[in-house]
Amino acid sequence: MASNQLWDVIVVGAGSAGLPLAIRAAERGARVLQIEADYRVGGTLFWSSGQISAAGTRLQKQQGIEDSPDEHYRDAQKIAHGKIDPVVLRLMVDNAAATIDWLMDLGFQPAPGTPVAGEAHEAYSTRRYLWGTNKAVSILDTLKPVHDRLVKEGRIDLRLQHRLVGLLSDARGAVTGVRASTPNGEFEFSGRNVVLASGGYAANPELWAELTPNAPLCSYVNPYSRGDGLVAARELGAPVDGSENFLATFAGVLDDPKDPRSGAFLALSPGSRKIWEIFVDTQGKRFMQEDHPSIDYRERALLRQPGTRMNIVFDHGILQNAATITLDPTDVYRAKFGKHHAFVKARTLDELARKLGVPAPALRKTVADYNRAVDRQQDAQWGKAFLIRRIEKAPFYAIKAQGITVLSPAGLKVDAQLRVLGAKSRPIPNLYAAGEVLGFSRTSGNAFVGGLSLTPALTFGKLLGEKLLKW
């Protein structure tokens, strides 16, 4: 069924990029249709840690921090090994401060002590990294009342449970609208401009296997991150690239071995929990300094392991004494050993090796070498600093851990006006994109640069809302 109305802007998705986009476009008098597959707005804001970064914010100035977009640009490329799309990064650093100032005008409150230089990722050279007190929900709580009001006033026509299934286009390939599937059937909507703000694809194992064949999927993401925007743009000839920059976060377990979307994090950051255990590869050998202070070092060491997998090996003494290794503050996880595929328990090291599928002599030698390092208080092989206890008291334990995906690396290529590029890098007329649909690789390169997924999503959404009709 087709609607007769012609919208100025059709926004696909009402998450981190889609909310600011619809708000700013509606505030400028545009006729906005927003289709959202979920039954609610918010998207990945319900999942995300909400860490954002910008140079030249009012908050920085209030705290006497001197910073500039050029320094943000330089720092980001340095951390990301020069792999961020230069056009996209330039647009982002030049406009991110205005986004954060705007959020603060709307009532967003940065957590006490922020901005900082680094937290969970490699540090910037200055304090430009911040978050709210309730992760990304603080951002949602800021945007939603404004969005709700505009919906109520009829300035945003929000259609929930409307899933984009295809883009409409004319004979010259210009986008003219969208096709959406709803509980009441399929509908077509016409628009002068369509913006894909439909997020990543890490909740779609089939598409993941196709777009990111080099990387296993173990994800913790919004279940609506199914890559529909990518598929729709691809049908119009837009290439999808960036999978070579896949990087998994360090690290966790697959809760349900049959569901690659059931990733669950472990507490493995030496800054917040001492690392009592050793990490062992498929050959039964250690492969990294377990408590190396650089997250980039740890992530890359894991990335080199087949399937980004490792075994976290320890003994009963460590289980009893160390702080919990799961993010659950209770110690319920201890009951899982021997009963859950990822939590392994054995009476001897040889039995543990057999259950992990690693060579027993190698594991025995690894543990013996490590125990000698503990005795000497020096780990000559890998330089682990925290050498608190030998691994010697049965039962022995292991956690089958692996990298966790929170971001989709591949995405759509855009120009400096966020127009989606099609065949031969020509813009597809009337089609724009913002957010993770661009791919993590385009906004953050091959490293997790602080805030460089959520900040560009918010910033590009806001920017398109403000500039789309002018552009």
Ligand SMILES: Cc1cc2nc3c(=O)[nH]c(=O)nc-3n(C[C@H](O)[C@H](O)[C@H](O)COP(=O)(O)OP(=O)(O)OC[C@H]3O[C@@H](n4cnc5c(N)ncnc54)[C@H](O)[C@@H]3O)c2cc1C
């Ligand atoms: C656990 C976790 C922690 C993170 N922490 C950080 C962090 O601290 N800092 C950072 O920079 N980044 C972080 N990220 C990444 C960042 O939050 C996301 O990249 C960003 O929020 C994505 O915004 P988006 O608007 O592109 O997608 P989303 O916010 O997911 O919005 C997309 C919307 O589109 C809807 N949609 C999907 N398909 C369709 C369709 N076919 N039709 C209509 N609607 C559709 C979805 O339901 C959703 O509402 C984190 C991600 C996760 C999962």
